Amino acid sequence: MYLQFRDDVEAALVSALEALDLPTDDLGVEDPPEGVEAVLASSAAFRLASEVGAPPPQVAGQIADEIDAGDYEYVEAASAQGPYVNFLPSDAYYEGTVEQAQSEDFGRLEPSGERVVVEHTSANPTGPVHVGRARNPIVGDSVARILDFAGHDVERHYYVNDAGRQMAVFTWAYETFDEDDLPQPDREKADYDLVRYYRKGNDFLETADPDEVEAAEDEIQAIMQGLEDGDEETFERVREVVDTVLGGMRESLERLPAAFDEFVKESRFMRDGSVDDVVERLKASDEAVYEEDAWQLELDEYGIEKNFVFLRSDGTTLYATRDLAHHEWKFDNYDRAVTVLGEDHKLQAEQMNATLDLLGNDTDKLRQVIYSYVNLPEGKMSTRAGTGIDLDDLLDEAVERAREEVENRLDDRIRDDDLTEEDVSRIAEQVGIGAVRYDIVSKQPTKAITFEWDRALDFEAQSAPYVQYVHARTCGILEEAGISSDAPDALSAEFDASLLETDAERELLEVVARFPAVIEEAAADLEPHVVATYTREFAETFNRFYRECPVLADDVDDDLRDARLALVAAAKHAVGNALGVLGVAAPRSM
Template sequence: MIDSPQEYIEDLIAEKIIEAVKDYCDISKQEILNYIEEPPRPEFGDLALPVGRLRRHCKEMPIKNLMPKISSKISELDITYKVNVVSGYINSFLDKVQYSQIVMRSLKSLKGSYGKVSGIKSERIIVEYVSANPIHPLHVGSGRNAVLGEFVARTLEFIGHKVQRRFYVDDVGRQVAILAFGYKLLGEPEPPKDMKVDYWFGYIYAVTHTLMDIIKLKKEVNELKRKGNVDELTFKLRELDGLMAMAARLRERDVKTFDKILDAINKVEDPEYEVMKLSREYERGELEAKRLVRKVINYVLKGFKETLGKLGIDFDKWDWESDLVWSGFVNKILEKAMKSPYFKLYKGVPALDFSYLTNDPLVRELLKIPKALEIPPLVLKRSDGTTLYTTRDIAYTIYKFEDYNADKVINVIASEQTLPQAQLRLALYALGYREYATNLIHYSYEMVNLPGIRMSGRRGVYVTVDEVLESCMEKVRELLQSRGKEVSEDVVKDVALAAFKFAMLSVSPSKPVLFNIDNVVNLERNSGPYLQYTYVRALSVLRKYGKGIEWGSISFDYVNENKLVWDIVKFIGKFPKVVRGVSKYLDPEYLATYLLKLADKFNTFYDKEPIIGEKEGGRRQLKLALTYGVKTVLKNGLHILGIPTPERM
């Protein structure tokens, strides 16, 4: 049984090429498979080999002398009805009937699992994603992280890996301490019932942080006045004016809460000292600090889980950073680091110096450290004795590998964390965890940009995932109502979710996303809802037909007469190869682009060709089989992207 039609044909062609060149070239079949490509235009065939790529492998005979041998060997295949040589390319034209039969047999045999590829060794893989600081609601940037992380997990699961999803609760450090301090100033009240809980705590964090910054800046201004430093004083006064304006805007949102925090913080002699004291006490595991901080974080996580539920995301494990610290494991890693030959004092604090390792190009390549990236020493502890995030992350990474017996760990983290992630891999390597260092993957992505908005969690300025989803839902309702369609609220949610997710996934992670609500909710082109609409259209055809496909009655000759039908057959046959490529590079844009092209071809076919109404029985079965193939590919492709497939729209 053939599970990947296009790869099956490419494999046959590659074997024939090996037969032709084996006496003259030092080249493997896999290398040849890497060179085989699809020509840009149908007049150049269905598959092509750019012969120039063989030159470095074939030094015993000129390439021009090999070309006739190669084309002659490929011509021996029954599946190729014509082979020609044009401008350095050997072009293979497939027998349309034979190839269509292979595709249909695969669809019939594999049914709903079509697209799942064989030959991949199953591994145990952890995907850690979202892991947002629990100090405010999940903003749209965290939304992209969530959607990408879920895509990575689903892709790996689809091809047979055992995947564990993990969320790292970053509850140690200054930011969390500021939030807990602000909540304490309020008297630890119950959150209001009319506001999502993480929104309320996000407001407390923004108010507390802004007021602390104002207090600190006022002290600096007074000191500059005393010294008579006019230039710097002018700059600081402008900065203070901006903070005061921001504080005024925060107060407008909730006068009572703002004034209560303001009154309480003005009675504290040194707020910054209190925050650092709370942070140290929590890291040491002192009971009162644990009670307060855990109470706050659990509230925020409740809001996180509600938002993640809307995205269809659930985690297998929630790992608390503080648990790792309190277990003593972080201190064990610190002790090991201080005995390492890479240990040094850097600016008076303990650190690991990676200069020896980073000067070795083999180490850089092994650990995927960008050549141009400068790696400073990794500071292990602050002067006050508290540990840094990356130090704790060394311990957490080791814990993840050992807790799940993982073959790989993938951290979905923004590109701005490239340096800390590189330091993390270097630290693991330096401390003797070389296998972990080489199998720790930083899945990097760029930010989300919204027109006219600059986000800042410290000031309470952000666009949340909840808000974007609600906007998408409103747009979907308007759009469907304008078309005279009455649909359930569940369908509205599914379509809105498709709009949001596809907007985040249709752009490669290496590129920033410009989020525009009018573009992402579109039933007619280039959107998640458009793919859902196409899926429902194919499903409705099959539902209306009401019977199973008569695979033995299909008239395959029609593929020789109809170019569009042949295009769709080829696109369906390509899907398992697309899945394999997506699983290798974990780039959702490749899959999204493929699905959009398939949807375009099917919708053109649907508009031009009668399907159920086709009078000739064998052709009708072929068209129904194509429709079934499109439906199956869209369902599985959308599943990988984490996009729901509604039954009706």
Template sequence: MFRQFRAAVADALETALADAGYPTDDLGIEEPPDDVDATLASSVAFRLAAEAGAPPPQVAAELAEAIDPEPVTYLARVDTQGPYLNFYTDGTYLTDTVDAAATDETFGTLPDRGESVVVEHTSANPTGPIHVGRARNPIVGDAVANTLSYAGYDVARHYYVNDAGRQMAVFTWAYETFDEGDLPEPERDGDDYDLVRYYRAGNAYLDPDDDSWASTAAEREAAEAEIEAIMEGLEAGDEATYERVTAVVDTVLGGMRETLDRLPVSFDEFVKETRFMRDGSVDDVVERLQALEEAVYEEDAWQLDLHEHGIDKNFVFLRENDTSLYTTRDVAHHEWKFDEFDRAVTVIGEDHELTFRQLDTTLELLGNDTDRLEQVFYSWVNLPGGEGMSTREGTGVDLDDLLDEAVDRARAEVERRLDDRQRDDELDETDVERIAEQVGVGAVRFDVVAKQPTKTITFEWDRALDFEAQSAPYVQYVHARCCGIADEARAAGVEPATTPDPDLLDTPEERALVREIARLPAVIEEAADELEPHRVASYVRRFAETFNAFYRECPVLSADEDRAAARLALVLAARTTVANALDVLGVAAPESM
């Protein structure tokens, strides 16, 4: 409804401007101040004052007079406050909004755009558990994919698996070389925690400055020869070598997927880079790159000199032994994306910005439309000192550690609140565990996705798990309250109004809640257009404040029969709205807390 109203207001204002001989390129439509009970406002009079030779309030008044509300969808009236035009909605807007959100569980989703988008995110090298510093990638990536899906795009979620580089060759060699008895105990259960011990041992063995294995130069040289053979075997398409590496990669990746499932984050496809080596795509890319004017052979490698394209660092794409690099294979990967999808979005750490500038330029030189490729860069997640996290020597803090701690702290808070209430109908242990998981994991996800990706996050427990502040539990509580009211109404035999009378929802708190409900589709659309899911987090925080004001001032079941039915419909509309906004962010919406 908000999107329809905004479009109708824009058309009416544009017509009024054109009729008055004013330019229509900037309508200045925006949200009104909090103390103005309108749905939209326009600051266009500021821009026109000089041209009109009149003060902005006079220009605004002339435009308001020129707009007839009657044919404008949902428009009740137009008035002015100083230089601003204010646009007010009618009762049909309220009724349609409440009906739509209360009866349609998909409220907030936009029509199918007929456009496919692949979102690649996480794509952590399968060398061990996911570190907390990289936790932002799956959380932001999943939210970006959710936002685009809600906005009407056909979204595919991909994890690009690095299964061909030196790291995986080292890992494979180490796994086949060391014995279980040579390694320390795993830090915790999980295939990634089990196998990462081999990877760490292999790197220590190859490091001449690491005396934990006391390897000789001759032993290291022999190991390097075996590692090089693995890399060359992959490049040559040797099936036996591929199977050896795949056995390690798939095992580690399976453990990493168990961690991602906890968030939860899922993928439609795990795309392996060896795919593009085995099908000839990489050879084709190398041949085409060598034919470019920018191609040079320097320092025993084929490279692209990109200085004339504003990039100081060369793009290396082929080693002297004719083995490709990750970046070369990624060119083939992205050309495959362009063949399969209309758009490609990659969520990636800010330390890869230069690499992606090189990639964009290289793809363009090869004749690709790089306007179809977009990146969302993110900064890191830090933990402050003294936060009570157990850090294992030499490994830092893994995402599993963070999630364990979040659930433990959420459980303690839930149990404390139950004790404070001293209720007879306390939740059982299953309920407590469910809520602790939903709140704990939700706190991590919400706190991460609520910030602009380029800003570094310092994760703080007190803020993230605060039931009273604008955190995940604060917003989740709104959904639980809506569910509680619905359950009580059902028990009392109260039915929601199917077409609520606007006159029965006439308090400022009710009208404000309707306005916020109506905005959800527009917020999702804007978040998708800008690839900024944190806009949805900002919206849902404001929504929670608005609902809580309604909850305090507008009792449902104690109202008279007709008003109770109208307010119940509004509560059901609010429940759908907050549930779907949280779903965009990947945060659970508990039915009880």
């Protein structure tokens, strides 16, 4: 109903401004100032004051006087307060919200018909997923989920570097060294198994006799050249290593969870001639120069001082060159492309955008989400023999810590057999991994953060467990009333939403109603933290309702009970779907 209410507010403002013969290009519709009893407000009076020749409060009063709330189904009243025109919703708004939110798909926007590809993570397949990059799959997967919920046709891609020097080194090492010469893997998992060869190879190249290193480099260069020349045997050799490592990486990412529709390999664009085509077009551009044994682009006109290198002197291309062909393929197949990148790739992103523009592409179709890295606390995740901290380490510790917290809180219920051992394990997994994901996605991507266990797993603070507990509470209320929390799409009883009159009930209705608009905003700005902020506000509002408005108490009459149950079901759908688009589990019990 919030979106319909906003439409009515905008229509009322347009009508009033036209009646006053004032421009309607900027209605200034926004959340009201703090302390103002309204759902929406207009700040248009600020903009129009100079044109009218009157102070903003006077202009706001003129606009409000021109509005007849009775002409609009969801507007109860419009009034001026200082420089703002404030709008209150009608009973139809509240009643419609409860009815609309009975659907398990509540908040999902209408299909846009737009195909969007979201590329994220894309870590080189040289070993297990490192925790330093954990923000990428968490932010990227959340962006994809939000765009999907906003009505877009979304595909999730992982761009695989299977043709660079790293993979040539990996392939050479895998074919050169015996397993007997390697340490035991840290885990029984494919990526941990093969990464031992990669580390052994790099160590050999740094410490071996110069003649042996030279011979090894010749073999590595032959692999790189074979890939560049489209040699099928070379591709097959590299593919064995890449696909095996990717298999292990996928297992780790699926725990977050972060799933992909396609793993797009850069070698495909070498094999189909796309990269050669890009190179020839770049060479022919006025910005191309051959300097320092490489073909480069001068991008001064785009405000970029550092040249973009796209071809080495030996005729081999770079990752960035192949990524240009990859992006042109995206433009040919999708309406929009979103890429999630670490802050250390900001310059490369600027060079990419400028070069794509030089090649004649519509770069308005491309948006990048840049994120800063996550700092980790000291503790069990200490670095192992210089290999770094893997994502699996973080998730294992998260589940272990969550289990301790859950068992401390649920000892009595476990003894009473209300929760089985299987229930405790499920809750620990949902809470632990949810805590990691929520804590990271809840911050603005451009801000560096330090992950802290105590904060992330605090059931009383603004954390994942705090919000998850609200969802579990809604399920508990519904199940106590005999309504399955698995399928509460429609309540068995009719309900009269007009009975929801208290401040706590109305506040909860208002925050439920805003959920579709939150999805709309988060999708437009590619900012998942907007949804996380909403869930925290939602949890606080629901908890106030829970304290002040008993649902199943004996002294609550049947009609009010049914209305409040409908509101609880609406709340369950809103908070459950909000957690869902963040990729955080919504437990039925905690």
